[in-house]
Amino acid sequence: MDLNYGPEYDVFRKQVRAFIEAHSHLAPPSADRAAQPSSKAVEWQKLLIEHGYAARTIPQEYGGYGAEPDILQSRIIAEEFARARVPGGLSNQGISMFVPTLLELGTEEQKRRWIEPTLKGDVVWCQGYSEPGAGSDLANLKTSAHIENGEFVINGQKIWTSTAKQADMIFCLVRTEPDAPKHGGISYLIFSMDTPGIEVRPLKTMTGHAEFNETFFTDVRVPMHQIVGQRGQGWFVANATLGHERGMLGDPDALENRLQALIALMQEERLGQGRAIDNPVLRDRLVALQAEVAAMKYNGMRILSNSLRGEPGGMAKLIVKLQSCELAHQISALAIDAMGELGILYHNSPRERDGGAWQWNYMFQLGLIIGGGTAQIQKNIIAERGLEMPREPKTADMARQKQGAD
Amino acid sequence: MDFGLSQDQQMLRDAVSRCLADSSPLSHVRECAERDNPLSDQVLQALNDLGVAGMLVPEEHGGLGMTLLDAAVVAEQLGYAVAPVPFLASQVLAPIALRDAGNEEQKAHWLPKIASGEARIGVAISETIEVRDGAGVSSAAGKLNGTALYALDFEGADAYIVADSGSRLHLLGAKASGLEAIALTTIDRTRSVGELRFDGAEAEPLADDGGATVARLRDAGRVILAADSLGAGQAMIEKAVDYAGQREQFGRLIGSFQAVKHMCAEMAAQHEPCRSLVWYAAHAFDAVPNEASLVACHAKSHTAEVYRFVARTSTEVHGGMGFTDLLGLHYWFKRIGFDRQVLGGPEAVRAEAAALQGWTKAA
Numbered sequence: 001m002d003l004n005y006g007p008e009y010d011v012f013r014k015q016v017r018a019f020i021e022a023h024s025h026l027a028p029p030s031a032d033r034a035a036q037p038s039s040k041a042v043e044w045q046k047l048l049i050e051h052g053y054a055a056r057t058i059p060q061e062y063g064g065y066g067a068e069p070d071i072l073q074s075r076i077i078a079e080e081f082a083r084a085r086v087p088g089g090l091s092n093q094g095i096s097m098f099v100p101t102l103l104e105l106g107t108e109e110q111k112r113r114w115i116e117p118t119l120k121g122d123v124v125w126c127q128g129y130s131e132p133g134a135g136s137d138l139a140n141l142k143t144s145a146h147i148e149n150g151e152f153v154i155n156g157q158k159i160w161t162s163t164a165k166q167a168d169m170i171f172c173l174v175r176t177e178p179d180a181p182k183h184g185g186i187s188y189l190i191f192s193m194d195t196p197g198i199e200v201r202p203l204k205t206m207t208g209h210a211e212f213n214e215t216f217f218t219d220v221r222v223p224m225h226q227i228v229g230q231r232g233q234g235w236f237v238a239n240a241t242l243g244h245e246r247g248m249l250g251d252p253d254a255l256e257n258r259l260q261a262l263i264a265l266m267q268e269e270r271l272g273q274g275r276a277i278d279n280p281v282l283r284d285r286l287v288a289l290q291a292e293v294a295a296m297k298y299n300g301m302r303i304l305s306n307s308l309r310g311e312p313g314g315m316a317k318l319i320v321k322l323q324s325c326e327l328a329h330q331i332s333a334l335a336i337d338a339m340g341e342l343g344i345l346y347h348n349s350p351r352e353r354d355g356g357a358w359q360w361n362y363m364f365q366l367g368l369i370i371g372g373g374t375a376q377i378q379k380n381i382i383a384e385r386g387l388e389m390p391r392e393p394k395t396a397d398m399a400r401q402k403q404g405a406d
Numbered sequence: 407m408d409f410g411l412s413q414d415q416q417m418l419r420d421a422v423s424r425c426l427a428d429s430s431p432l433s434h435v436r437e438c439a440e441r442d443n444p445l446s447d448q449v450l451q452a453l454n455d456l457g458v459a460g461m462l463v464p465e466e467h468g469g470l471g472m473t474l475l476d477a478a479v480v481a482e483q484l485g486y487a488v489a490p491v492p493f494l495a496s497q498v499l500a501p502i503a504l505r506d507a508g509n510e511e512q513k514a515h516w517l518p519k520i521a522s523g524e525a526r527i528g529v530a531i532s533e534t535i536e537v538r539d540g541a542g543v544s545s546a547a548g549k550l551n552g553t554a555l556y557a558l559d560f561e562g563a564d565a566y567i568v569a570d571s572g573s574r575l576h577l578l579g580a581k582a583s584g585l586e587a588i589a590l591t592t593i594d595r596t597r598s599v600g601e602l603r604f605d606g607a608e609a610e611p612l613a614d615d616g617g618a619t620v621a622r623l624r625d626a627g628r629v630i631l632a633a634d635s636l637g638a639g640q641a642m643i644e645k646a647v648d649y650a651g652q653r654e655q656f657g658r659l660i661g662s663f664q665a666v667k668h669m670c671a672e673m674a675a676q677h678e679p680c681r682s683l684v685w686y687a688a689h690a691f692d693a694v695p696n697e698a699s700l701v702a703c704h705a706k707s708h709t710a711e712v713y714r715f716v717a718r719t720s721t722e723v724h725g726g727m728g729f730t731d732l733l734g735l736h737y738w739f740k741r742i743g744f745d746r747q748v749l750g751g752p753e754a755v756r757a758e759a760a761a762l763q764g765w766t767k768a769a
């Protein structure tokens with residue numbers, strides 16, 4: 001067990017700290033939930049890239065900083081920004097999911113065209129995967145693209161498309177080979193949200209905001225080269241992206257920050273004579289959550305060490321999405337309980353606390369338990385891939401069995 | 407930066423694991439559990455041959471001078487095998503107590519004997535955590551009076567280290583006059599616990615350090631109990647997954663039923679981060695003193711909750727078979743139950759964690 005990053009990293013850490021100290025006044029407020037980044041957030045992002053604190057390992061020719069990958073440096077940056085409670089670089093589906101996918105599987109031209117404006121916040125992406133009939137069973141998607149005059153012509157509907165209303169571009173899964181097997185006939189297309197034939201209808205969610213949308217496609221024409229990977233390989237390309245999404249949803253620093261905010265809240269809120277934290281039941285729950293956050297923090301360090309050694313993340317990694325999203329939700333739940341009757345206030349009510357952030361989080365984090373592969377799907381993955389338990393009999397097998405029985 | 411076990415620690419783990427697989431199969435555990443004194447000389451001897459007894463004894467006293475993380479690696483394997491051997495008190499707490507608070511004579515007398523396996527010391531500090539049934543020990547003029555419940559590694563102990571109500575430690579021989587030692591029967595038949603009644607029993611005090619050593623013993627003990635549960639839980643998860651991959655109902659392996667699969671996935675998802683938490687807590691005991699007590703509390707209380715869930719869920723996956731004596735799954739279930747209660751149940755430990763952070767108003 002050696003928790004020292006080494007002297008060369010101490011120097012690096014000092015640099016990061018000095019940068020944060022000198023520039024934090026330029027940072028946008030961390031509560032910025034807008035899909036289209038504010039000009040302040042865009043300027044901050046550009047400054048971070050320039051100094052290598054965002055897009056650090058992305059090659060310069062694509063608009064990144066171009067440092068050699070060094071997991072510990074990346075880790076130090078994340079730690080120091082979290083510690084200073086200063087927002088790090090932009091995080092959205094374009095940056096966290098699309099860019100890594102393009103780096104892995106895009107053509108040279110695509111990388112040059114899209115990565116830089118995405119990193120700099122000039123182009124916002126949405127993810128067009130889920131459909132009314134294809135959620136957990138994503139490969140069941142029906143939105144089709146046939147070829148006409150050298151173009152893809154897309155018809156169909158996506159749903160739960162986060163930020164579609166604000167997005168400039170979409171990365172979208174469509175069925176290009178209707179006769180191929182379920183997973184084999186899908187392609188990964190990228191196109192502008194201004195393309196004629198796209199209609200976006202905001203879907204108000206339980207939070208009261210419209211974080212996602214329905215997206216309809218009627219004869220949407222997309223040039224043939226706007227495909228990532230080959231025709232029919234979209235499932236493979238999409239799975240590369242989903243891996244990045246699950247990484248994004250399990251950030252130990254984010255949990256630690258939520259916990260610190262909860263501790264502060266419980267020390268400030270007064271319930272009757274005492275503070276919320278003086279109530280032994282609430283305090284017991286707080287300490288229990290603190291232990292769980294600690295466990296996830298050290299689990300994260302273990303994953304980090306595994307990757308430094310070039311070993312796969314294994315079970316430690318497989319469980320992160322499930323455990324972190326649940327834990328984040330529990331932290332918000334306790335915050336609301338600690339507020340007691342004040343916990344009902346929302347929608348900019350007088351006496352509302354923290355701008356309703358805890359209520360919003362409590363609800364939105366339930367969305368994150370569902371989105372990006374539901375908790376149940378995560379458990380299937382943990383059981384089947386992690387524990388190598390017998391797979392579910394496939395519907396096809398069951399149909400065959402049924403035929404045999406008839 | 408390397409968060410994990412060193413090469414040496416991995417070798418230690420593998421060696422202890424092999425040793426226990428050979429010396430302590432379930433048939434032997436069962437044999438021991440059915441005796442009055444469950445502790446197994448055979449398994450103890452096998453572990454001593456590996457040097458386990460001297461792990462925490464400093465080198466100048468004939469031991470190996472190892473760390474609590476090394477001891478936690480062993481504890482995990484003991485839990486995994488539900489090994490009926492003394493360990494927590496006699497090979498972890500007693501050497502730490504003597505090392506940190508013993509005088510030169512006490513160290514020179516006892517530590518080499520602990521390291522060689524010649525002597526075993528039981529430890530009773532429960533009353534510094536919670537007083538029940540009017541227990542508690544007072545000391546005056548080198549004599550002890552009162553009762554200490556839950557002396558750990560009780561049977562076969564040559565001496566006991568006992569905390570008095572002022573959190574000062576005392577050492578006395580098992581045969582000291584004025585000491586009555588009464589075995590208690592616990593649900594976990596792989597451990598040995600007893601009650602010590604003192605009636606003017608003569609004892610030697612360890613250093614008067616304002617309770618510092620007792621606090622260290624609580625931390626170390628909690629980490630070792632957490633590690634024991636980690637191993638026991640690992641075994642219970644493996645057994646559930648194996649069973650679900652063999653047992654058929656409705657023409658299918660039960661492991662292909664999603665309800666069963668999800669029970670196993672939930673166990674694994676809760677279990678996995680505990681490993682890192684226990685490792686860190688053990689590491690902190692020696693290397694990060696300002697965090698050691700808090701993270702020991704976290705490790706103890708969190709594993710108590712997780713492994714209670716694992717213990718019942720693994721049993722459920724086994725159906726009626728899980729409930730039988732024959733299968734022996736209950737040895738793990740009970741071991742986890744013991745680990746949960748001893749040195750503070752999760753609520754008591756969390757209250758302590760809150761106090762450590764200044765979250766509790768002085769009453």
Ligand SMILES: Cc1cc2nc3c(=O)[nH]c(=O)nc-3n(C[C@H](O)[C@H](O)[C@H](O)COP(=O)(O)OP(=O)(O)OC[C@H]3O[C@@H](n4cnc5c(N)ncnc54)[C@H](O)[C@@H]3O)c2cc1C
Nearest residue numbers: 127128129130135136160161162367370371372373374376
């Ligand atoms: C906040 C939020 C943001 C989202 N953003 C996007 C986005 O930007 N782009 C996008 O494409 N999608 C997005 N989604 C969609 C998300 O990926 C899907 O909601 C998710 O995959 C679940 O699909 P579903 O809603 O159709 O539920 P269903 O798949 O119908 O699931 C309903 C219930 O059945 C369970 N279930 C289904 N199949 C199984 C199975 N095999 N085993 C066990 N249980 C099963 C599920 O766990 C769930 O409890 C978002 C969702 C949310 C909540």
